Amino acid sequence: MPTEPKSGDLAIGIDFGGSGIKCAVVDIQTGMFVGDRIRTLTPQPSVPREVIAVMGDQVRRLIEALGMGEMPAMPVGVGIPAATRNGATLTAANIDSGWLGFQAEREMGLAMNRLVVVGNDADVAGLAEVRFGAGRYQSGVIIVLTIGTGIGSALFVDGKLVPNTEIGHLEMKGHDAEERVAESARSRLGLNWREWASGFDDYLHLLERLFWPDLFVLGGGASKRFDNFEQYLTVKTPVVPATLRNNAGIVGGALIAHERQQREAVRRAVEPAL
Numbered sequence: 001m002p003t004e005p006k007s008g009d010l011a012i013g014i015d016f017g018g019s020g021i022k023c024a025v026v027d028i029q030t031g032m033f034v035g036d037r038i039r040t041l042t043p044q045p046s047v048p049r050e051v052i053a054v055m056g057d058q059v060r061r062l063i064e065a066l067g068m069g070e071m072p073a074m075p076v077g078v079g080i081p082a083a084t085r086n087g088a089t090l091t092a093a094n095i096d097s098g099w100l101g102f103q104a105e106r107e108m109g110l111a112m113n114r115l116v117v118v119g120n121d122a123d124v125a126g127l128a129e130v131r132f133g134a135g136r137y138q139s140g141v142i143i144v145l146t147i148g149t150g151i152g153s154a155l156f157v158d159g160k161l162v163p164n165t166e167i168g169h170l171e172m173k174g175h176d177a178e179e180r181v182a183e184s185a186r187s188r189l190g191l192n193w194r195e196w197a198s199g200f201d202d203y204l205h206l207l208e209r210l211f212w213p214d215l216f217v218l219g220g221g222a223s224k225r226f227d228n229f230e231q232y233l234t235v236k237t238p239v240v241p242a243t244l245r246n247n248a249g250i251v252g253g254a255l256i257a258h259e260r261q262q263r264e265a266v267r268r269a270v271e272p273a274l
């Protein structure tokens with residue numbers, strides 16, 4: 001019988017994209033949402049100050065809806081279409097250039113008055129797929145690709161993430177692969193599914209030769225249409241569609257937030273008192 005989630009198992013995940021900002025409270029034991037998901041249009045231009053204001057408002061509404069008081073200890077994890085390191089966003093894909101070299105964790109943490117952790121959007125979504133979704137029972141090397149406006153990538157070795165792989169930008173036939181094989185390229189280049197899939201299949205062959213993965217998981221917009229192109233893929237590695245679909249970014253955000261919170265609690269416990 002399902003039991004009530006413990007407040008220590010709750011974290012907020014935020015999925016920040018070029019067009020929408022989605023968030024929910026997640027029970028990190030099950031990967032299920034607690035309460036409703038909120039979606040807000042991304043401010044245009046998506047400058048950090050405006051985006052953080054939207055996120056702050058969403059977090060306040062989510063916590064209010066739980067009706068459990070202020071819950072200052074509930075952490076927030078945010079997936080961002082950017083390479084991230086030490087809490088800063090280092091690139092900016094389809095978002096304002098104000099995110100370049102921006103101390104995102106610090107600024108978001110100050111604005112929301114709680115622990116905020118940021119990660120690359122594909123890494124975060126991949127984590128959710130590996131923990132709760134299509135990669136759940138697979139050991140070894142898993143490559144999760146998010147196929148949307150761009151190609152996001154997440155590489156896992158026995159469940160452990162190698163962050164910021166950015167292999168959507170590998171060179172393929174003299175081009176940045178993403179320009180040819182993202183979901184957006186299909187409409188931009190006017191390709192039918194077979195034509196698009198043939199380029200995507202070349203891309204998977206390239207990854208297969210370089211990484212020898214045990215599994216490919218395909219997420220993002222195109223994963224909902226997996227049936228339209230599955231038959232054109234010829235790689236030997238098993239290829240499966242993501243199962244958490246639109247929610248992977250939110251669930252993964254909650255996971256990174258909760259993991260950091262746990263790590264910091266352990267660090268505080270073992271650090272000798274100053």
Ligand code: BGC
Pocket residue numbers: 080081082083091093120121122123146149150151152153166168178
């Ligand atoms: C970016 C990645 C991002 C992906 C999906 C790519 O263009 O370089 O950082 O994960 O798009 O949003």
